[in-house]
Each structure stands twice: as C-alpha cells, then as structure tokens.
Amino acid sequence: MVRVTASDKTNTAKSATVTVGGVSATFSVTTLADVTPAGFTLAPVTNAALGATVTSAAVTLSGFDIAVPVSITGGEYSINGGAFTAAAGTVTAAQTVAVKLVASANHSTTTTAQLTVGGVGAGFSVTTLPDSTPDAFSFTTKTGAAINTAYTSDAITVKGIDTTVPVSITGGEYSINGGAFTSAAGTVVVNDTVSVKTTAANGTELTREAVLTIGGVSGTYVITTMDDDSAPVAEFKFPTPYTMSEANSVKVRGTASDEHGITAVKLVVGSTEVDATPKSETNGVKDFSSWTATIPLTANAENEIKVIATDDRNNTTLTANANKVTVRQADVKSAFPDEDLQFETSIDGIVYDEKNNQLIIGDTYTEDLIAINVNSGKRSLFARLADFNIYDMSAMVIEKKSNQLYGRARNSNDRIIFRLSLDDKLDVESFDAPYLKFRQNSPRSLIIDNSNPDNIKLIEAQYSRTWANPLYSFDLNSKNLTLLHDVEDEFLTDADKLFGARGGVFDKANNRYLFATGAQLDELKHAIIAVNPVTAEQRIFSNNEVGTGEAFSTLLPNGDTAFLSGLVINNRVNTLYVMEARSNKLIEVELSTGNRHLIAELNYVAGGERERTNFESMITLDESNNLLYALENFRKAVIAIDIETGEKVILSKEENDF
Structure with a gap:
C-alpha cells in the first residue's frame, strides 16, 4: 500500500514512486479543480x-x-x-x-x-433619470388692466416631476406656496404652487409679459391695459392764458399729444371753428405735436379760444375740459388787464422768474420792482427798493440756481450792486461799487457768469454812446472786483472797444461774453461783440459785414437812429435773440455762424396801419415755451412774442391817449 498526502492547492497533482526488484510504479493524487470564481461587481x-x-x-x-x-x-x-x-x-x-x-x-x-x-x-x-420636466402650465391673461398697476396671477401647481427643478422669471416676480415675491432664481418640487406678479404698462392698449420658467417649461402671464378712451392732451403755448391784441386776428400755437395718432386739432372761438395747421404731414399722416392757427377776433370783446383734439380712436376733447386762452381785442390805448398799479414815467429792465412764472420789471421813477403774473397780466408791487436805500436800478439779471435777482443801482452815497431773493423779498443785500461813481453814464449790461459753480461772477459793461465801455467782473463769493477790459489801454483801437453796450449774455457753450453795441450812425458799430472771459480779447461776432442775413439798421426813414437794445440767449437751440430799438426788429442770430434771421417787426396795428412803438429796454426769455417778453417804452406795455411765429400780444399795459 502506498499513501500520498494531497497538495494543499486546487487542481494540483502529487505522486509517489515505488520500486520493487528494479520494477517501479507511480501513485499520483490530484486535488479537485476550483470552480468557484472570486466575487465580482458590476458598477451601477x-x-x-x-x-x-x-x-x-x-x-x-x-x-x-x-x-x-x-x-x-x-x-x-x-x-x-x-x-x-x-x-x-x-x-x-x-x-x-x-x-x-x-x-x-x-x-x-x-x-x-x-x-x-x-x-x-x-x-x-440601471436607474433612469428623474423627471425634471413639469407638465405644461399656463396663466389666465389679464385684460382691461389699469395702467401702471401691479397684478398677481392665479397660482399654478407644479406637476409631472419627481425631483427638484430650477425656477426663474423675466419681466416680473414669482411666489412659491404663498411666500414672498422675488425675481431671483430658485427651485421647486412637485405639488408646489407658484404665482406671478408684474406691473401693467404705463399706457393704454399695451401688453406686458412676465415669463415663468420651471424645469425648462415656460408659461407667460400677460397683462393688457385698458382700451384708450381718453382724449388727446392739447394745450396752448402761445399766447399765455390772458392777453390783449389791437389786431383783428391772432396767430396761436400749441402742442397736442396722445398715446396713439392724432387725426385733427381745431380751435373754437364763439361759433367759429378753425382747423389747426399741423407741424408737418407725411403720406397723409399729420403731425400735430406742434400746431398753429390764425384766429379771427371779435372787436372790443373777450375772445375765449379753446383747442379741441381728436385721436384715431375717435376720442375727442370735451369742450368743457378744453385748454383755453382769452384774448381781449381792444384799442391800443386801453389799459390791460386793468388800470391797477400803472407804471410811472420810466420803466427799465425786465427779467423772467421761471420758478414763480412771473416777470419782474423796474420802475425807476418809484424805485419799485413790479411783478407781472404771466397767466393773467396782473401787476403787483414786488419790492420797494427805496426801503432798502436802493435807487436808480438797471441791468437786472437772475441767477437761476439760487433764484436771486441782481441789479445795478445806487444808494445814498455810491454806485452799488444789489441782490434780492425772489423767494424772500426781505432778503436784500447791497455791494458797494465805488469804481463807478466817476462815470457819467449808467451801466446797462450785467451778466451772470456761472461757468464755475463755485465762483459765480457778475460781468458789467458801462454804457456810453460815444465812449468806449470798460468791462468789470464782480465775484459774488469773494466780493472782489476785477477790471477785465480797460478803455484807457493805449494798445486798443476803436475797433477793439465796446461802444454803447446795452445788453450782454454769457455763451456757456462757446465760453464767451456777447454784447450788443453801437448807437452811432456808423452801421458797422451796430454789432454783436464776443469777449474772451480769460484774455478779454474782443472780436466782432456778427454785424453787417460778419455773418449773413437780416441787416442791422442805422438811420431810419423817420430820422431816428436804430440801436441794439437787448440780448438773450437760448441754450436749448443754440440761438441768440437781439432786439433792435426804434426799428423794433426782433432778430435771431445763430451762435455757430453769426448769421441773422428776422423773427418779427414789432409794431401795433391800428386802422390797417402800423403804429409807432419803441422797444428800448432789455428782453427776457421763457425758454421752455419759446417765448420772449419785451418792454415797449412808448406806451408802457409788456409784450409777449412767440419766437416760432413772430406773433405778438400785449401781456400788460397802462392806459394812454395815443
């Protein structure tokens, strides 16, 4: 018997050999094979x-x-x-x-x-992806919504997902399960409720949309504002609400606006209707954003004129709600609007107080400042300068930012510059200007130079018809006086000097002072002079040889000598306006070229003829309405002039017998 111990490894043979008498035999033992694999995994x-x-x-x-x-x-x-x-x-x-x-x-x-x-x-x-695409959802459209009003949709319930999904919105805000509204991105899960909020458009028949997106599926909340059932807004820009005219007609100007197209504008005076002329017409579409109309006036009557506009939805201004002006047709001798507080012998200086919508005029006889309400023409006492020891005021200007009135005058002893708050008439201050006491002619030009907001200056040119005029700067902060231009400078020729300077402005866009000069017969001295504020260098900006267009007048057929009496600048349209006294021409000058255009010849109409007038004082501008106001010294009248049409009306006037 042979015995062998099997291997300790699987599927391995071990043997033993036995030899007897030279004869050998082998006994082999093989272990069992391993048929059980090692464990393994398959990644999910x-x-x-x-x-x-x-x-x-x-x-x-x-x-x-x-x-x-x-x-x-x-x-x-x-x-x-x-x-x-x-x-x-x-x-x-x-x-x-x-x-x-x-x-x-x-x-x-x-x-x-x-x-x-x-x-x-x-x-x-293998596990399939979760359902992150919700069922389609929608919001009920809101119609007839009030303009500029917030609306909230009905809530929708999120369905068809089995995982958390993103939510976002454009054009509004959303709320989850009644929580706070937000426009920030967030997440929702199944069965969450979501509502949307947005604000209706600020106009009729307009649509605003808020788009909510959940897991890539979007729903839109639509708000449509109410139908347009409002009439257009039509209003007058000229004349002012209550004026007078001696003519038998007046040309009015206004604007009309609507959310949709305006098809017609008409003027109603009594039983007469006049169709307005639109600003332009293209392919049958009329632009009534600006309009004009010539209105017949009933003699010696209060002519109430209303403007009626119709839009393309057939909404029409109700007559009872129509914007209106009243023009009294009367003889040029008449007082307007009444005889209260009539001017005395001399009026000088006019400025427009935009903040309070009034004109301030100097009455150099009573030493009063008179306020004229632009809407009614009513005159009232604004300030009695004599109470503050201020006399002979002239050359008034307004510093708009602080709403302060500045002017040239004198006190008991000397020449002064005075300041008066247009918001507090008791806030009055005087600055001595003794350098003027040696001059025999009063200063007629005073300019606010606010090119540096920390250093507002008054620029003054003394007035003389025959002498050259010195130019001064008065710093309102430091109260320092600077001589900018000395007429005694031996290097200056007459061509370099200011003569008869009666009006001046600061042209901020071009960084220069502009003065109206010349009362002499030499027509070339009737000019607009530009003065460099740093070097005081002067040059002719516009006269009958510099710039083209309407010529400045000199000797008139009646023997009078015309002269430039006032300047005002319209920065909005880059234009200078010049009043030429005695010829009574109102001229606009392009600031870019010096070219001149006639706006109007300001004369009264009586018996079909032109009546004598005299605009010798300064003019002032209502820039927002494109109106000029001028003093007519001959009849002590304040005239309103429409720059766009050249039409004039009387805003306020005392009674006279001529």
Whole structure:
C-alpha cells in the first residue's frame, strides 16, 4: 500500500514512486479543480435615458481553474468583447465579461440584469433619470388692466416631476406656496404652487409679459391695459392764458399729444371753428405735436379760444375740459388787464422768474420792482427798493440756481450792486461799487457768469454812446472786483472797444461774453461783440459785414437812429435773440455762424396801419415755451412774442391817449 498526502492547492497533482526488484510504479493524487470564481461587481448606472441600451464596464474573472458555466437573466452578456447573448455558456479565468440591458421607459426606475458565473452572481442595475420636466402650465391673461398697476396671477401647481427643478422669471416676480415675491432664481418640487406678479404698462392698449420658467417649461402671464378712451392732451403755448391784441386776428400755437395718432386739432372761438395747421404731414399722416392757427377776433370783446383734439380712436376733447386762452381785442390805448398799479414815467429792465412764472420789471421813477403774473397780466408791487436805500436800478439779471435777482443801482452815497431773493423779498443785500461813481453814464449790461459753480461772477459793461465801455467782473463769493477790459489801454483801437453796450449774455457753450453795441450812425458799430472771459480779447461776432442775413439798421426813414437794445440767449437751440430799438426788429442770430434771421417787426396795428412803438429796454426769455417778453417804452406795455411765429400780444399795459 502506498499513501500520498494531497497538495494543499486546487487542481494540483502529487505522486509517489515505488520500486520493487528494479520494477517501479507511480501513485499520483490530484486535488479537485476550483470552480468557484472570486466575487465580482458590476458598477451601477444612474440617470440613464429612458429606454436606452446600457452596457456595463467589463470585469475580469478570476479565482477558478477550469471553465465554468455562465448565465444571465434580464439582459445579455459578452465575453472578451464578443457578441452579446442571453444563452448560457462557459468562461475561463482571465476572460472579461460585460453586461447590457435596456433601461426602463419610466423615470427614476431601476432595471437589473443578474449575471451568474460558476455559481457566483452579480447584478447590473440601471436607474433612469428623474423627471425634471413639469407638465405644461399656463396663466389666465389679464385684460382691461389699469395702467401702471401691479397684478398677481392665479397660482399654478407644479406637476409631472419627481425631483427638484430650477425656477426663474423675466419681466416680473414669482411666489412659491404663498411666500414672498422675488425675481431671483430658485427651485421647486412637485405639488408646489407658484404665482406671478408684474406691473401693467404705463399706457393704454399695451401688453406686458412676465415669463415663468420651471424645469425648462415656460408659461407667460400677460397683462393688457385698458382700451384708450381718453382724449388727446392739447394745450396752448402761445399766447399765455390772458392777453390783449389791437389786431383783428391772432396767430396761436400749441402742442397736442396722445398715446396713439392724432387725426385733427381745431380751435373754437364763439361759433367759429378753425382747423389747426399741423407741424408737418407725411403720406397723409399729420403731425400735430406742434400746431398753429390764425384766429379771427371779435372787436372790443373777450375772445375765449379753446383747442379741441381728436385721436384715431375717435376720442375727442370735451369742450368743457378744453385748454383755453382769452384774448381781449381792444384799442391800443386801453389799459390791460386793468388800470391797477400803472407804471410811472420810466420803466427799465425786465427779467423772467421761471420758478414763480412771473416777470419782474423796474420802475425807476418809484424805485419799485413790479411783478407781472404771466397767466393773467396782473401787476403787483414786488419790492420797494427805496426801503432798502436802493435807487436808480438797471441791468437786472437772475441767477437761476439760487433764484436771486441782481441789479445795478445806487444808494445814498455810491454806485452799488444789489441782490434780492425772489423767494424772500426781505432778503436784500447791497455791494458797494465805488469804481463807478466817476462815470457819467449808467451801466446797462450785467451778466451772470456761472461757468464755475463755485465762483459765480457778475460781468458789467458801462454804457456810453460815444465812449468806449470798460468791462468789470464782480465775484459774488469773494466780493472782489476785477477790471477785465480797460478803455484807457493805449494798445486798443476803436475797433477793439465796446461802444454803447446795452445788453450782454454769457455763451456757456462757446465760453464767451456777447454784447450788443453801437448807437452811432456808423452801421458797422451796430454789432454783436464776443469777449474772451480769460484774455478779454474782443472780436466782432456778427454785424453787417460778419455773418449773413437780416441787416442791422442805422438811420431810419423817420430820422431816428436804430440801436441794439437787448440780448438773450437760448441754450436749448443754440440761438441768440437781439432786439433792435426804434426799428423794433426782433432778430435771431445763430451762435455757430453769426448769421441773422428776422423773427418779427414789432409794431401795433391800428386802422390797417402800423403804429409807432419803441422797444428800448432789455428782453427776457421763457425758454421752455419759446417765448420772449419785451418792454415797449412808448406806451408802457409788456409784450409777449412767440419766437416760432413772430406773433405778438400785449401781456400788460397802462392806459394812454395815443
């Protein structure tokens, strides 16, 4: 008997050899083969597409010695990259196996294939992606909404998802489950409720949308404002609400606006209707954003003129609500609007107080400042300067930012500059200006130079018809006086000097002072002079040889000598306006070229003829309405002039017998 101890390894032979009398025999013992593979795993797959065929990563088999059976349920397998099959087979160690299966057709569902190798199994699981696309949702449209009003939609309930999904909005805000409204991106889950809020458009028949997006699905909350049932807004720009005219007609100007097209504007005076002329007409479409009309006036009567506009929705201004002006037709001798507080012998200086919508005029006989209400023409005492030891005021200007009035005058002893608050008439201050006491002619030009907001200056040119005029700067902060231009400078010729300077402005856009000069017969001295604020260098900006267009007048047919009496600048349209006294021409000058255009010849109409007038004082501008106001010294009248049409009316006037 032979005995051999088997190997401690699987599928391994051990033998023993026995020799008897030279004859040998071998006894061999082989251990059992290992048919149980080492454990293995197949990595699961998540977020698989619905119904997709998904293949696992291949695994290498080990831990067994001989071919073992392989089988699968719920899928197919492949050995060493070969064809996939669901049939049973065999594999050997070191071979690779991969599994594939078809993912579920439902979201968030796991499908598993079970692979068994030599009795050792491993599952390959594939889970489909979650449902992040909600069911479609919508909001009920809001119609007839009030303009510029916030509205909130009905709440929708989020359905059709099984995971957290993003939510965002454009054009509004949203609220989740009744919480605070927000426009920031967030998240929602199934069965959350969401409502949307947005503000209706600021106009009729307009649509505003808020778009809510949940998991890539969008719904729009639409708000449409109410139908347009409002009449257009039509109003007068000229004349002002209550004026007088000696003519038998007046040319009015105004504006009209509407959210939609305006088809007609008409003027109604008594039983007469006059169609307005639109600003322009293109392909049959009329632009009534600006309009004009010539209105007949009933003699010696209060002519109430109303403007009626109609839009393309057939909305028409109600007569009772129509904007209106009244023009009194009367003889030029008449007082207007009444005889209260008539001017005395001399009026000088006029400024427009935009903040309070009034004109301030100097009465140099009574030493009073007279306020004229632009809407009514009523005159009232604004301030009695004599109470503050201020006399002979002239050359008034307004510093708009602080609403302060400045002017030239004298006190008991000397020449002064005075300041008066237009908001507090008791806030009055005087600045001594003794340098003027040696001059025999009064200053007629005073300019606010606010090019440096920390250093506002008054620029003053003394007036003389025959002498050249010195130019001074008075700093309102430091109270320092500077001589900018000395007429005694031996290097200056007459061509370089200011003569008869009666009006001046600061042209901020071009950084220069502009003065109206010349009362002499030499027509070339009737000019607009530009002065450099730094060097005081002067040059002719516009006269009958510099610039083209309307000529400045000199000797008139009646023997009078015309002269330039006032300047005002319109920065909005880059234009200078010049009043030429005695010829009574109102001229506009282009600031870019010096070219001149006649706006109007300001004369009264009586008996079909032009009556004598005399505009020797300054003019002032209402820039927002494109109106000028001028003093007519001959009849002590304040005239309103429409820059766009050249039409004039009387705003306020005392009674006279001529």
